[in-house]
Amino acid sequence: MATVIKAFKGLNTVNTVIKSLANLSLNKSISSSHFIPQKILSVHRCAFLHTTSKKYDLMEFFDDPKNWPKDTVKVGRSWSEDELRIKSNEDLHKLWYVLLKERNMLLTMEHACNDEYVIFPNPERYDKVEESMKNLENVVRERNEAFYFLETGESGERPSVYVNNILGLKQCYKLCQHIIPKYCNLSWKEKHRFGFNGYAVRKFLRLYREKLWNIKRKNRNRESNAAITLLKKFPDLDIEALKHKYPSIDINKVLRHNKLKGVRRKSYIV
Amino acid sequence: MSTRYYPLYQKGNPQLRIFLPNFWMKLVKPQFNNPPNIVEFHCSMQMTRLDIKNYLEKIYKIPIIKVNTRIKLGKFRRNELNTVIKDEDIKVAYAHLPRFESFEFPNMFAEQRANKVKDKQTEKEVSEPLKKKIEEHNKYKAGLPLWFQ
Known part of the structure; x- marks a missing residue:
């Protein structure tokens, strides 16, 4: 316990608190009655472990005053998913708020730096916090999904369906709950018009499909022409490599092309 | 997703809880001369006054009396291609602290500026004798290209 207190005394910045949180679950197991008498423990139970910094103040929005004049602020890496998977839900919840505060701090400092025309030291800190928040959310999502599959046989994700929009194109629509049922919800109906009909839309779709097909066709022609010129220059080309480079072309068709009539290859793979 | 997708709230149901809020807030230097107990924030656009109050009270443990918000219009400006673009709107929040509390925005970069001036002076002190x-050394080599020196 004493080591824990020592460790926490030395930590001032939020960054270091984040790192120290990694040992949190371990510390809890240590803080049993072996070290401290029961009576004292009941008084100081909350005082020994702090996941967030002690002072609750508006100054939490700013970086540590020691870092103000510095050009570079060194910090560790972000939390990976594997590290977060080991943690309990409670720890993750605490860590989320630490990260949230850190992000707010960085945003505040960046804004202040921009106002004063000063270079913001180590802006990648923000990315690190963002990444660890993203990872944390993924881990929570995983757990949620596992729970829902166990309990209900469905993932607890927000349901979504593919619908045709007014132009006849496929679109992902995320479902949500409504108080008024669908058939009499006029405001919803006005906003969400699914399905298509009419001459104009059909013409648009026809032309649109033609355009997509033309793009595909032109790309294929371009690639086959490139392959032919390569084969003309280097008759003994590795066919597998060519296939890998131009996946859209039919190699056998290219090899039988009129432009390659006079070219003699040592080995034909046909 | 569990943390971002909430079921519909109907009157009489238990209150919905946010477990992992992803709102951001930043404390900014006040634009106008506000009373000392008013703090200016920029926050995410979805936040309401109640959200801001709860955010500061629950997460930062700051007692808040009242919150006012307004939406600041983003600037219209021309970019390098000379097309008109608009910056994003900002939600500005004015949080009222209790009556006799005060907050002053810290002057964070004074020391850094002073250090830079000092650094420049020391640079001069070091570089001037070298220059001399x-x-x-080059006194009698005027006009000689550098390559020959």
Whole structure:
């Protein structure tokens, strides 16, 4: 316990608190009655472990005053998913708020730096916090999904369906709950018009499909022409490599092309 | 997703809880001369006054009396291609602290500026004798290209 207190005394910045949180679950197991008498423990139970910094103040929005004049602020890496998977839900919840505060701090400092025309030291800190928040959310999502599959046989994700929009194109629509049922919800109906009909839309779709097909066709022609010129220059080309480079072309068709009539290859793979 | 997708709230149901809020807030230097107990924030656009109050009270443990918000219009400006673009709107929040509390925005970069001035002076002190030395060295080689020196 004493080591824990020592460790926490030395930590001032939020960054270091984040790192120290990694040992949190371990510390809890240590803080049993072996070290401290029961009576004292009941008084100081909350005082020994702090996941967030002690002072609750508006100054939490700013970086540590020691870092103000510095050009570079060194910090560790972000939390990976594997590290977060080991943690309990409670720890993750605490860590989320630490990260949230850190992000707010960085945003505040960046804004202040921009106002004063000063270079913001180590802006990648923000990315690190963002990444660890993203990872944390993924881990929570995983757990949620596992729970829902166990309990209900469905993932607890927000349901979504593919619908045709007014132009006849496929679109992902995320479902949500409504108080008024669908058939009499006029405001919803006005906003969400699914399905298509009419001459104009059909013409648009026809032309649109033609355009997509033309793009595909032109790309294929371009690639086959490139392959032919390569084969003309280097008759003994590795066919597998060519296939890998131009996946859209039919190699056998290219090899039988009129432009390659006079070219003699040592080995034909046909 | 569990943390971002909430079921519909109907009157009489238990209150919905946010477990992992992803709102951001930043404390900014006040634009106008506000009373000392008013703090200016920029926050995410979805936040309401109640959200801001709860955010500061629950997460930062700051007692808040009242919150006012307004939406600041983003600036219209021309980019390098000379097309008109608009910056994003900002939600500005004015949080009222209790009556006799005060908050002053810290002057964070004074020391850094002073250090920079000092650094420049020390640079001068170091570089000037060196400059003199080089000048003396090149005294009789005026006009000679650098390659021959």
